[in-house]
Amino acid sequence: MTSTTSIPKGTRDFLPQESIRRNYIFDTIRSVFRLYGYQPIETPAMENLSTLLGKYGEEGDKLLFRILNSGDFLSGVTDQDLADKNINTLASQFCEKGLRYDLTVPFARFVVQHRNEITFPFKRYQIQPVWRADRPQKGRYREFFQCDVDVIGSDSLLNEVELIQIIDDVFTRLGIRVQVQVNNRKVLTGIAEVLGIGDQIIPFTVAIDKLEKIGTGGVLTELQHIGLTEEFIRQLVPILELRSENDEVLVALEHLVRTSITGLKGIQELRTVFENLKHLHLSSEVIMGPSLARGLNYYTGAIIEVRALDVQLGSLCGGGRYDNLTGVFGMPDISGVGVSFGAERIYDVLAELGGFPPTLINTTKVMFVNFGGKEAQHCLKLMQELREAGISTELYPDVVKIKKQFSYADARKIPYVAIIGEEEMKSGQINLKNMKTGEQALTDLKDLTGLKDR
RNA sequence: GUGGGUAUAGCUCAGCUGGUUAGAGCAUCAGAUUGUGGUUCUGAGGGUCGUGGGUUCAAGUCCCAUUAUCCACCCCA
Numbered sequence: 001m002t003s004t005t006s007i008p009k010g011t012r013d014f015l016p017q018e019s020i021r022r023n024y025i026f027d028t029i030r031s032v033f034r035l036y037g038y039q040p041i042e043t044p045a046m047e048n049l050s051t052l053l054g055k056y057g058e059e060g061d062k063l064l065f066r067i068l069n070s071g072d073f074l075s076g077v078t079d080q081d082l083a084d085k086n087i088n089t090l091a092s093q094f095c096e097k098g099l100r101y102d103l104t105v106p107f108a109r110f111v112v113q114h115r116n117e118i119t120f121p122f123k124r125y126q127i128q129p130v131w132r133a134d135r136p137q138k139g140r141y142r143e144f145f146q147c148d149v150d151v152i153g154s155d156s157l158l159n160e161v162e163l164i165q166i167i168d169d170v171f172t173r174l175g176i177r178v179q180v181q182v183n184n185r186k187v188l189t190g191i192a193e194v195l196g197i198g199d200q201i202i203p204f205t206v207a208i209d210k211l212e213k214i215g216t217g218g219v220l221t222e223l224q225h226i227g228l229t230e231e232f233i234r235q236l237v238p239i240l241e242l243r244s245e246n247d248e249v250l251v252a253l254e255h256l257v258r259t260s261i262t263g264l265k266g267i268q269e270l271r272t273v274f275e276n277l278k279h280l281h282l283s284s285e286v287i288m289g290p291s292l293a294r295g296l297n298y299y300t301g302a303i304i305e306v307r308a309l310d311v312q313l314g315s316l317c318g319g320g321r322y323d324n325l326t327g328v329f330g331m332p333d334i335s336g337v338g339v340s341f342g343a344e345r346i347y348d349v350l351a352e353l354g355g356f357p358p359t360l361i362n363t364t365k366v367m368f369v370n371f372g373g374k375e376a377q378h379c380l381k382l383m384q385e386l387r388e389a390g391i392s393t394e395l396y397p398d399v400v401k402i403k404k405q406f407s408y409a410d411a412r413k414i415p416y417v418a419i420i421g422e423e424e425m426k427s428g429q430i431n432l433k434n435m436k437t438g439e440q441a442l443t444d445l446k447d448l449t450g451l452k453d454r
Numbered sequence: 455g456u457g458g459g460u461a462u463a464g465c466u467c468a469g470c471u472g473g474u475u476a477g478a479g480c481a482u483c484a485g486a487u488u489g490u491g492g493u494u495c496u497g498a499g500g501g502u503c504g505u506g507g508g509u510u511c512a513a514g515u516c517c518c519a520u521u522a523u524c525c526a527c528c529c530c531a
Contacts, residue, residue: 006522009522009523009524057529059528059529060529062455063530130531132530134529135455137524138524138525139531140530141531145531294530314530318530341531342531344531345531369490371489402488402490402491403489403490403491406490407491407492408491410491411491411492417491421489431489435491435492438490438491438492
């Protein structure tokens with residue numbers, strides 16, 4: 001093994017075909033975002049660590065990639081610090097930047113920083129890579145793209161409705177059948193209040209979020225762990241498992257949280273969203289997911305998660321409402337709501353379903369065989385005209401055996417090869433071979449321009 | 455952070471209870487075919503078997519360590 005080339009684990013190279021397919025996904029998502037009036041922004045790959053730390057919980061902080069300071073980063077570090085070997089203390093002294101972990105927190109920073117240049121409500125989308133020092137596994141990478149779409153500065157529940165429409169639109173266009181689950185953090189808070197475990201809301205939500213994965217029994221064990229009595233659990237679990245009409249689920253939940261003002265508010269919000277959705281024609285199923293919680297602890301209202309119906313591969317899209325994200329950056333009372341599409345998982349689903357359009361192979365339409373000198377010059381002129389007509393074309397760059405030039409065209413899946421030697425130059429025609437059918441005939445340049453639509 | 459699997463040609467892998475010069479398919483290159491690819495046929499190149507140590511007359515094969523990688527858990531897209 002002479003070559004030792006490799007890339008860091010959890011990262012990937014993309015070959016032309018993959019790249020084309022990924023761009024197809026990004027383009028589809030982007031076009032839907034634009035259709036609903038969202039504007040693009042971009043933020044740097046790295047942020048100040050102070051911006052990122054503490055926003056994703058203890059686990060999240062561990063998963064941040066930190067960037068070593070340039071220069072003499074050990075100056076200012078005392079021998080005592082080194083002797084203590086406390087990673088966190090030390091790291092904070094020679095790392096002041098980190099790679100972004102998601103797009104939402106940098107967006108919050110962006111909003112606060114540019115508040116005077118932004119028109120609110122601000123509808124933005126952002127499609128960029130993020131990095132997590134996670135241990136990679138199937139469908140999980142250390143570098144991956146997020147496609148975020150958020151509205152900030154509006155409390156209206158119409159935003160939630162719009163986001164669900166966007167989700168439906170995107171997956172319909174991509175041809176992926178999905179189920180959209182919706183819940184509301186306020187309802188979960190209400191349940192925790194009623195159960196008297198308000199202080200344990202996070203472990204509580206983490207536990208019930210696993211319902212589909214570890215089953216009722218597993219959730220029961222976890223709930224007992226946080227000290228819930230069996231009586232409460234018996235009350236709670238049937239409702240979490242409820243999979244009937246959305247209205248019925250809401251009625252049951254309403255009964256459970258009837259003594260919690262927050263809980264009832266959540267029920268009300270969900271009703272409004274579902275009511276609005278009823279009048280729209282969506283191709284995806286949108287259901288109430290009582291056990292849906294999502295890990296990130298900054299959600300305060302709606303929670304949304306999307307799963308593929310035909311492939312088991314985690315969530316393809318998720319998000320929710322966060323009432324005070326910009327608060328930590330000194331701009332309180334700004335409410336935002338948004339969702340994030342996971343491009344890599346969408347790719348995996350499409351790959352597994354064979355859902356990529358076959359026309360994506362889009363490459364050079366006509367390759368000209370290179371016979372050298374005069375012939376090449378003649379081709380260049382013809383090609384210029386073809387390109388002006390919108391037909392992508394290329395000349396094989398080297399004067400080598402025809403066989404090799406044809407092999408290249410075949411490997412590149414180029415549909416037409418033009419052969420122009422002395423004879424063709426004299427007659428001013430083009431000997432064009434259809435690589436698929438093998439047919440070959442003399443044609444005029446005019447006829448070639450018609451290839452565009454084929 | 456915890457647990458398990460794997461490591462042999464560019465890629466995917468075979469290689470038995472240790473025993474001559476480590477194999478196959480695909481890919482690459484060349485020829486059959488000097489202006490014609492995808493099919494077919496013929497041939498060629500390419501490996502200090504992840505790394506380091508140990509057991510043995512003998513190690514790709516057994517043992518230990520190490521590194522890389524994959525899978526699962528935690529968490530997450």
